Amino acid sequence: MSVAKKLASQTAVYGISSIVGRVLTYLLVPVYTARFAAAEYGIVTGLYAYVSFLNVVFTYGLETTFFRFANRPGTDRQLLYDRVLSLLLVSSVVLSGLLAWQAGPLLELLGLPPGHERYAVWLALILGLDAVAAIPFARLRLENKARKFAGIRMANILLNVGLNLFFIVLCPDVLAGKYLSSLQPLAARLYDPSIGVGYVFLANLAASAFTLLLLGRELAAFRFGLSLEPLRPLLTYAYPIMLMGLAGMVNETLDRILLPTWLPDNFYPGKSSLTAVGIYGACYKLSIFMSLVIQAFRYAAEPFFFAQSTEKNSPATFAMVLKWFTICCAVIFVGVSLNLELLAELFLKRAEYREGIAVVPVLLLANLFLGVYWNLSVWFKLTDKTYYGTYIGAAGAVVTIALNILLIPVLGYMGSALATLVCYFLMAAICWWLGERHFPVPYPVGRLLLWLLVAAGIVALGWFVAPENYWVRHAWHLGLCAAFVGLLVLVEKPQRVLARR
Template identity: 80%
Template sequence: MSVLKKLAGQTAVYGVSSIVGRVLTYLLVPVYTAYFAAAEYGIVTGLYAYVSFLNVVFTYGMETTFFRFANRPGADRRELYDRVLSLLLVSTVVLTVLLALLARPLLSLLEIPPGHEQYAIWIALILGLDTLTAIPFARLRLENKARRFAGIKLAGIVLNVGLNLFFIVFCPCLLKAGIARPLVEAIYNPGLGVGYVFLANLFASAATLLLLGRELLDFRFRFNLGWLRPLLAYAFPLMLMGLAGMVNETLDRILLPKWLPEGFYPGKSSLTAVGIYGACYKLSIFMSLVIQAFRYAAEPFFFAQSTEKNSPATFAMILKWFTICCAIIFVGISLNAEDFGAVFLRRPEYREGLAVVPVLLLANLFLGVYYNLSVWFKLTDKTYYGTYIGAGGAVLTIVLNFVLIPVLGYMGSALATLACYFLMAVLCWRLGERHFPVPYPMARLGLWLLLAAVLVAVGWQVKVSDWWLRHAWHMGLTVLFLVALYVVERPQRAVR
């Protein structure tokens, strides 16, 4: 249990930047949904979907590669840091310039009208700056400098949130009140609209790079492709796996406006549907927060534990408690989605898509399970298996979106996401049993997830109109799940 407590402690520290930062960012959702129509927010959702893809291309698996080679016997971590960061510096400059030149074609894919090319240019600069911070952040994680990591991450997020509030809320209020009008008009353009979302992100990314000045000043440029060949050989399958993962995670918001039949949602454009789906997707952030914080701590932790004799038992215990914690989140958020929607989705048009929230929460839960299970192919240097699994999930995502979007709209996209992550988790588990056996308690975890899904389904199907009775009903279902966990799992923990 001491090992588990150590991982939990590191997860908690990383969670300061991940969870607190994400919560601060998530508090912008009520602002966006109050000040921007769903069609405008659809632009933000669509462009950031492309960012997710391109971020994988810009970093091409070098973070995980850095961890893997840094933990090999006799590794010179300082030289490795210089080599990897030098490679990323060269590639980032090339990719940023290329993306800026392709601004118009990128916007055309999202059916964004001409005149907004600066959005794509800002996105290119954001990607470039964020890529240059990837290896310095990875170095901090490797050196267990979680507090500095969390502090810098959080500072960038706070600046991003502050600039969003300044440009989207504060400046319009000052203009409306006639306060400091000349000064406000000198720095604020009302016509830019959602563009301030990207501009604020750009300033925050630049500030984050500056805050990593200590790690960057310690860098020496060393570029040698021959020396980097084994790194690239290890990283390339990870990049393909990452791209496949982004297909599974974000392609639905790109395909939705393309494959949604005209008039499927009466009186709403395809960008409006994307905006609604993207806003409701944000309600699954509570699951994503736990997964992201866990990943920051778990990746270097798993590599460090790989040489221990009892590492399989440790990995099994971690998956068990991770899944149970996520199942509690799934039940709690799903049964109260209407309340979260009323708080965070300010315009009623956004709340029309709340039914996708339980589906997406469960999908993200299986994604977290997959991340746990994927340790086997990273530790055995068989990362190509991750590529195969991700590619299989990507194919399923595309096929199911093609089939389900014309029939079910954005609910079809949510179901495709769930099917994809479930398939990936199952495939990773079955393949891992052959190559790196770990005694995962899959039957027990499967029963807990089944019970959680049944309780959520019952809660959604049995409608209670009275506000107090509805909350009592949902609270009762949540408590029932917690009591069942306590009764069954507490004796197991006591024996350990």
Template identity: 75%
Template sequence: MSIAKKLVSQTAVYGVSSIVGRVLTYLLVPLYTGAFAAAEYGVVTGLYAYVSFLNVVFTYGMETTYFRFANRPGTDRRDLYDRTLSLLLLSSAGLALLLMALARPLLGLLDIGPGYERYFYWVALILAFDAVSAIPFARLRLENQARKFATIKMAGIVVNVALNLFFIVLCPAVASGRWLPALGPLVARVYDPGLGVGYVFLANLVASAATLLLLGRELLDFQFRFSWGPLRPLLKYAYPLMLMGLAGMVNETFDRILLAKWLPTGFYPGKSSLTAVGIYGACYKLSIFMSLVIQAFRYAAEPFFFAQSTEKNSPATFALVLKWFTLCCAVIFVVISLNVEDFGNIFLRRAEYRQGLAVVPVLLLANLFLGVYYNLSVWFKLTDKTYYGTYIGAGGAVLTIALNFLLIPVLGYMGSAIATLACYFMMAVLCWRLGERHFPVPYPVARLGLWLALAVGLVALGWAVPVAAWGPRHAWHVGLSLAFVAVLYLVERPRRTA
């Protein structure tokens, strides 16, 4: 099997858990947007912004560190696994307790009033459980147990989805007498209507605990070993990655926190800042199609890049990977952006959520550049210069905060979307320029730039030509999408050599 085919194969297996699992989770968006008003969904969006950000704090770069040190000659992988997991167990417990103590002030940053503290306690436990499971999952990836990895990931997602359906759909219907009234006494014992959006977090907590149980073999095959001496080189390698990850999460999630604080009162008539956060968060979900590809790719690519780093033709391989990754993401960008109204009608059940659909193309393009950055970042990981990632991420974080400060009062949540795009574009360009100096790779930058320009031009054309009727508008947008795919295929399809 060729190197490229091996990466595609691994990506496909990881993609089963990532893409299918994410799709199952994504099917909850119509459920949430139908069951909860935008202000209620704003609570979910805000707290999960914290989850994304704090997940980096709880894992502090130890997954990548584990991969790097496990591939060094002479490393005792069993000892490395024991020490890394021991460290995460201790730190996760301490951080969870600290978060619980800070629940009220952190909720205040999102303009969330009293009564939601227990949701934040559940969030702290979710973060702790997920952090502890990170190294066992990394071990499965290192040992190429992609199918087991995918199965356990999928099982956790299925539990989460099933509990959401049970508490948000079935229980209210039974309690009101619309469905299966015979189950009324049972439902009355387990269901509290006043918990509302809290069931979103409770379902996630149970799913995270179930995932830990399914990793029981990996957790039991572990001896607690803790001493600072062997951990110092790991932490020295990891802390720039953590800082880089924190900066990345500022870029990825802080817009929802900043939107709640910096949106002027009355900017959207009749809507609170929490409502605006809910609308923006729901529309952000439509960029998930790009995120699915990026996440599946990252699961397979990180160990792949480390394994290929010693090969003579690795730069050419990295260039080929970036090319096809970018072209695939460009297709996703065009198709979703041109047909975003159709996707919005399917997934955003209340009309108030669909008011923010204009941010979706901007966020899709932003995520495309984020994926490009992840590809380009291989150079500082392979050269052990991870501090460059910290510098790039920190620059992106500063730009994100500055642009949100400037644009939110003027453009509302569109300002947050533009800030995200500017940040990821800057990070990708800066990473590429620095990589040219330290780890040259023959990336086809000019060619990919032309393809992206064509993609953006077609999306702009599709939005600029107003077609009122659904049928002609749908045909116009589908036609543009197919035209892009056809031109891409004709130009980039593999040629047979004589």
């Protein structure tokens, strides 16, 4: 039980910072949806979709590789740190320079409106800075310095949010004379209305640069040393991780890239394809409640799984972790799905954004299966068979591409959401099936699938049997949430189970 407590405490630290940070960031959604039309927000959504791909390219699997090799007996962790960070530093400078140099042609290739080249340059710098910060952050996780890791992440988010509010809300309002008229000369010098949504990227750039300053101690311990021969085994391990990550990004973000291309003209009457991307992107944000739990869990679980790999009872530990992770995510799925009306009113300020909320339960369930997949993927990471992750990710990417192309013309962005759900479910199923043959773990698969079916049934009941009265409807939804949690407690008896462990 001490092992589970250690993972839970680490997840709590990462989780609190992740949850608080993501909530603060999420509070920008009502700002964006109030200040920008859906078409403008579609530019942000589209560009950040490409950034997700490029983040994988910039780090090319070296973060997970660092964990794996650092836990091998006899490894000089400082030397490993120097070599990996040296390689990332050189590649980040080269890649950022290439992206900035080709900003104009790239925007044209991506089909985005002309005149936004500076946005691409800023994003190139963000990608480079974040890639360089990845290994110092990984070192903090390896050394179990969760509080420092969380503190720096929080500082990054607070600065990002603060700058967004300053440039997107405060400066325009001051210049419009809504308040603080005495600050108009200062606001006029600092604020350029022509930048518009570009301030979203500028705030991100400033926060990324500030993060490197906060990682000063970790960077000061770094000594540049680039020698390709010792890096070969690292790159051999890393490149399947990168390919797996690229496939994962296809599954996670390709829908927002394909929507403008495959959505038929006037599919949504009176709305452009970029507007549809903006609506879908804003509604996608409502699935954050699942993704932030998965992110927090991954921060703690990846080094935990590697550290536990040599323990005799590690398979039982991995099974227990998956069980309670899935149950907790099922509660989130039910709670958010049945209270979407309230959340949409709170965060999606313009009515045009709320037209797409039906995709949210589908995306929540999809992200739940993604979290299950990350749990199950421990087998190929511990057995150094990372190429299986590439195969699984590639299979998921094929499914994502095919279903998006087939379903977008018929169902619009709901087709993209369903494609994401099918993809992540199949990835989790294939990973479990292969894992049973290479690294057997006694996962309670049947029991967990039953709970997920019950959760999906309760959500469907809440959506399709909805009283017309506003207050009665919300009381009904809250009652269904309470019933699901009560059933879980009654059947699983978590306190007694944990006590016996």
